[in-house]
Amino acid sequence: MVIKEAGLCTSAPIPVTIGAGGALLANVTQAATSCNGAADGTITVTPTNGSAPYQYSLDGGPNQGTNTFTGVSAGSHNIVVRDAAGCVSASIPVTVAAGATLTGSATSTATACVGVNNGTVTATATNSTGPYTYSLDGGAPQAGNVFSGVSAGTHNIVIRNTLGCASANIPVTVAAGTTLTATATSTSTACVGVNNGSITVTPTNGGAPYQYSLDGGTNQSSNVFTGVSAGSHNVVVTDNFGCISLPLSVTVSAGTALTATTTSTSTACVGVNNGSITVTPTNGSAPYQYSLDGGANQASNLFTGVSAGPHTVIVRDNFGCISAAITVTVATGSTLTGTATSTATTCNGASNGTITATATNGSAPYQYSLDGGTNQAGNLFNGVSSGPHNIVIRDNFGCISAQIPVTVAAGNNLNATAVSTSTSCSGASNGFITITQATNGTAPYLYSLNGGVPQPPGVFNGLAAGSYTIVATDAGGCTSGPIPVTITAGPPINLSLGKTDVTCFSSANGRITATPSANATAPVQYSLNNTTWQASPDFTGLVAGSYTVYIRDAVGCSNSATIAVGQPTQLTASTSQQSVLCNSGNTGKIFVNVTGGTQPYSYSLDNINFQPTNVFNVVAGTYTVYVKDANGCVIPPINNVNVTEPALITAASVSSNATCDGGNDGTITITPAGGVSPYQYAITGSSFQSAGYFNVAPGTYDITIKDVNGCTYPVTGIVVGLTNNLTYTPMVDPAPVCESKSASLQLTTNANQFAWTNAASLSNSTIANPVATPKATTLYIVTATLGRCTITDDVLVSIMPAPIPDAGPQGDICYGKSYQLQGTGGVIYSWTPSTYLNDATIYNPIVIPDKTVTYILSVKDANGCSSLVTDQVTVKVTPPIKVTIYPSDTIVQPGAQIPLHAFSAATDYTWTVASGITGLNNSYIADPVAIAPAEGDVVVYKVTATTSAGCQGDAYARIQVYKGPDIYMVTAFSPNGDGKNDVFIPFPVGIKQIKYFRVLNRWGQLIYSTTELNKGWDGKIGNTEQPSGVYVWLVEGVTMDNKIITKKGTVTLVR
Structure with missing residues (x-):
């Protein structure tokens, strides 16, 4: 301890020891139970120290003031004692001895047959003191020692007395009666696939009347089954005692197949x-x-x-x-055939040939078509062009021949020749062309020159030298090929010049005389320096200088010559020239160099207008230069100052055709003349190049020529044609295919580009041989291209439509009935799923489903084409109707009237006795009244409920007849909603009132209570299902003579 004073001073800890008192002790005695299993032993406790009053506790239970414990079960227990001071003893062990064990024996009678629960067990107690209760297989205890309605097999009996003593399990075996057997015969069906066989069943033991079931179907009273399909079947027989035979296998043979x-x-x-x-x-x-x-x-x-x-x-x-x-x-009939003959055209290029076709078999009248054209009744085709053609013949039956090839020959080419006469000299236009009479044609003839208007004369005159083209045309429109002809130029005329010099410096008395060559044609004209022309060959009054004399004759021939007229030396001058760059240009120059005389000089080209400079800018031509010095002295004019210019640029062009796939392989070649070489060339839209050769595509072109001086000349309208080298073989229609299948299109050609119509159904619309997958018969048209050339052809892909399955009408059957499917639309059938079907590959299989099923049908037709869609049919199965009977299992006294109540959605009811003795007031209503037979009997009623649609359901009611008064209870129930043993309910016999019926769980909690007759527990607390297990029940009833019956026990809830 620690001491603390008011001034807050504290002592050091002072140790103190408290001694413990002695342990609380007690003596214990016990009295044994009356028998093994009873709980009526006692324990007495006597404390040996401590302080009263005392409290006593048994096995950890609540304290009590009395020192004696009663109702104690046999076995080991523990006592704890508490005194007034709160002292607690250690646990005091004590063992309560058990009394003698209750024993007994049991005998049994066998069931009527295997599977029927109508055996009995009788129990007998061999010691202890009654009255006794008896329980079978853990079920509710009963006062009677006889158990009826017992199944075959091993069972256990437990006997209890009023002291709570219970025997050990007493085993007893109930033997099974003889198994119900039968024989069966059958008649075959009329043929394969027809369900009209029959089966007849004959029981060989058991008790009549019998019920018969085929292949798990509904029971029937008749022993003959009709409308049976071929194959193996199972028959089950049920007798009056509820005995059921093993399945009896019987085979119905199939009749002969129809052929x-x-x-x-x-x-x-x-x-x-x-x-x-x-x-x-x-x-x-x-x-x-x-x-x-x-x-x-x-x-x-x-x-x-x-x-x-x-x-x-x-x-x-x-x-x-x-x-x-x-x-x-x-089989296929003969192919229609025929022949064809032709007559040639009158000339090459004409379309006046004929073709005559002749059918060699088939049936008249016939129709004829030429090169895929319209059919005609006549076998003669007029106005046909030369070349290959095809004839197709159709007869009266619609038979069509293969193509009959025939060629129309071309007539001879129109021929003509042309002769030319030269011009008299270069530059003259007096040449002419004479044409001989055309041959291989029909007169009169016409002739054209260089593509001009045709004319009848055979002579073209007034022509200049050059190249010409003649084309002849006859009365039938035939034309010759182009006839080339050339007119050459004659020899030039010449002249010689004579002169007389001036007599003195700057005199003007010089003279020139011209003499023409003998080939000049009079009259002849002369010109000095290309000025005025005159008939005289003499030129007088000339100053000294150089002169050019020009000559021309009557037919346009011309020439010139230059001569100088001399003079004494005095004032002199000389000239030089620069030529004009381009023909008709003004870029020429004259340079004058003067010596002598008096400067400055003046210069003139017309002796009127003088200039101080010695350079003249001029066009091409011949000029006279005048010079005078500062003193007015003149020199003779300087004549014939010739400023030249290049000849006018001209050109000839030659072209060749381009091919389909050669790109720019057409050519143009330009041959220029005139101007000043070297030349450059430019084609439309391009720059100049040095070569006069061009590779081009077909078309019309303009080319510009440029010489070294930059002078240009256009060559226009040059045409480059096209040579077609595209080849192909006409396509053949492929064999018909099934819808959704493919066909390969085969085009043989040297084309390299392709465009097919209906491209959406092609694997590739831009190749020669695509794969076609059309939905319907389709004509495909292809355009094949080789460079610039194209051809068009077509091919027909015929589609055989896919078959369309029809699964037939919907089915609506009762549980256990059959339905026959009716498929159409093909020759091969496939049903899915195959569940419940007797054959999933025929058009009309039979189905016996136990639930609603939807079947899907697909088919193939005679062509092997599969359906692209499916059809379905639903076989709706109406489940067995639910039937419940109240009461479904009851115990009554002999002679009692039991109202039976059948509950369902049916309209008709039929009650039969499954086992026992009939005792119904009406077997065809929902609520008959049964009369209980003698004590110990068990009657099982079967009700068959039938709806207006013919669907059925069954339920059973079991009535046990016991002597009362008593209250009977089952030992187990299963509240699963199947209408059998769903409610745990007392079965009162000779009881007028239930004072209480209670159910408790394993912890002693009250979970159900009622005072009403025929009311029971459904295995729930409110709406909550209780778990499987063992529950305790208590019931008390009042008999008809006002005696009280009280009972208790356990029941097993099974889920």
Whole structure:
């Protein structure tokens, strides 16, 4: 301890020791239970120290003031004692001994048969003191020692007395009765695929009346099943005791398959659908139905208008038997053929040939077409051009021949010749051309010169030297090829000049005389310095100087010569010239150099207008220069000062054609003349180049020539043509294909670019051989291009439409019934899913579904084409109707009237006795009244409820007859909503009132309570389901004579 004073001073800790008192002790005695399992032992506790009053606790339970514990079970226990001072003893162990074990025995009677629960068990207690209760397999205890309605097998009995003593499990075995057996016979179906067989069942033991079920279907009272399909089936028999046989296997054989034979007649020719097929059944039962290639059924066995090729026939007889598909081939008739002859055109280029076509087989009247043109009745074609052609013939049956090739020859070319006469000299226009009479044509003839207007004369005159082209045309329009002809120029005329010098310096008495050559044509004219022309060859009054004399004769021939007239030396002058750069230009110059005389000099070209400079800017020509000095002295004019110019630039052009795929492989060659070389050349839209050769595409071009002085000359309208070298082979239509399938288009050509129509259905619309996948028959047109050249062709891709499946009408059946599907639209069938189907590959399979199913149908037709769409049919299955009976399991006294209540959506009810003795007031209403038989009997009623649609459902009610008064309880229940044992309910026998019925969980919590008769617990607290397990129940009732019956026990809830 620590001491602290008021002044807050504190002592050092002072140690103090408190001693412990003695432990609380007690003595314990016990009294054994009355028997093994009873809880009626006692324990007495006597404290040996401590302070009273005391408190006592058993096995950790609550404290009590009394020192004696009663109702203690056998076994080990612990006591704890508390005194008034709060002291607690250690646990004091004590063992309560168990009394003698309750024992007993049990005997049994067998069930009527395997699977029926109508055995009995009888229990007998062999020691201890009654009264006793008995429980079977952990079920509710009962006062009676006999258990009825027991299943075959091993069971356990437990016996209890009022002291709570319970025996160990007493095993007892209930034997199973003899298994119900039967025999069965069958009759076969009429044929494969027809469900008209039958099965007859004969029970060999058990108790009548019997119920019969085929392949798990609804029970029936008749032992004969009709309308049965071929194949293996199972029959189950149920007797009056509820005994059920094992499935009895029986096979219904299939009848003979329906067969038939066929004959056919061929078509008239290839491509015509007028064949026929006749079908003859070889067995089966009339009348028959016939189907061709999956088409509609018909009563006639003759099919007409049939195409050539393989076909499929199916026969159906009066029983609905269907033959296998019978393949028959209709042959193809002969191909239509013919010949063709021709007459040539009158000349090359004319379109006046003829073609005559002749059919060599087939049936008249015929139709004829030329080169794919319109059909005509006549076999003669007029106005035909020369070259290859094709004829196609069609006959009265629509048969079409292959193309018949025929060539129309071309007539001879029109010929003519031309002769030219030269001009008298260079520069004259007096040449002419004479044309001889044309040959190989029809007179009269016309002639044209250089593309001019044709004219009848055969002579063209007044022509200059040069190249010309003649074309002849006859009365029939035939033309000759271009006839080239050239007119040459004659020899030039010459002249010689004589002169007389001036007598003195600056005199003007000089003279020139011209003498022409002998080939000049009079009259002749002369000109001095190319000025005035005169008839006289003499020129007088001339000053000294150089002169040019020009001469021309009557036909335009000309020449010139130069001569100088001398003078004494005095004032002199000389000239020099610079030529004009371009013809007709003004860039020429005259330079004058004067010596002697008196400066300054003056210069003139006309002796009127003088200038101080010695340079003259002039056009081309011959000039006279005048000079005078400062004193007015003159010199003779300087004549014949010749300023030259280049000749006018001219040119000739030659061109060659371009090809389709050669790019710019056409050519133009220019040959220039005149001007001053070297030349340069420029084609339209380009710069100048040194070569006069051009590679070009087809077209019309202009070319400009430029000489070294920059002078230009245009050559216009040069035409470059096109030579077509594109080749191809006409296309052939491919074989028809199924819808959605592909065909390869084959075009043979040297073209390198392609454009197909209907490109959306092609693999590539820009190649020669695309793959076509059209949705319908389609004509494809291709344009093939090689450079600049194109051709157009077409090809037809025929589409065989995909078959369209029809899955037939929707089905609506009751649970356990069959439905036959009815598919159409093909010859091969495929149903999915195959669940519940007897055959998923036939058009009419049978289905027995246990739930609603949707089947999808796809088909193939006789051409092997698959359907692109599917059809579906839903077989709606109405589930078995739910039927409940109240009460479904009850215990009554002998002779009691039990109102039975059937609940369902049905309209009709039929009650039968599954086992026991019949005792209903009406077997065909929903609420009959049953009369309980003798004590110990068990009656099971079966109600079959039928809706207006014919759908059914079953339920059972079990009535046990016990002697009362008593309250019976089941040992287990399963509230799963199946209408069987869903409610845990007391079964009162001879009880007029339920004072209480309570259910407690394992912790002692009250979870259900009622005072109403025929009310029970549904396994829930409110709306919450309780878990599986063991629950405790308590019930108390009042008998008809006002006695009280109280019972308790446990029940197992099973989920």
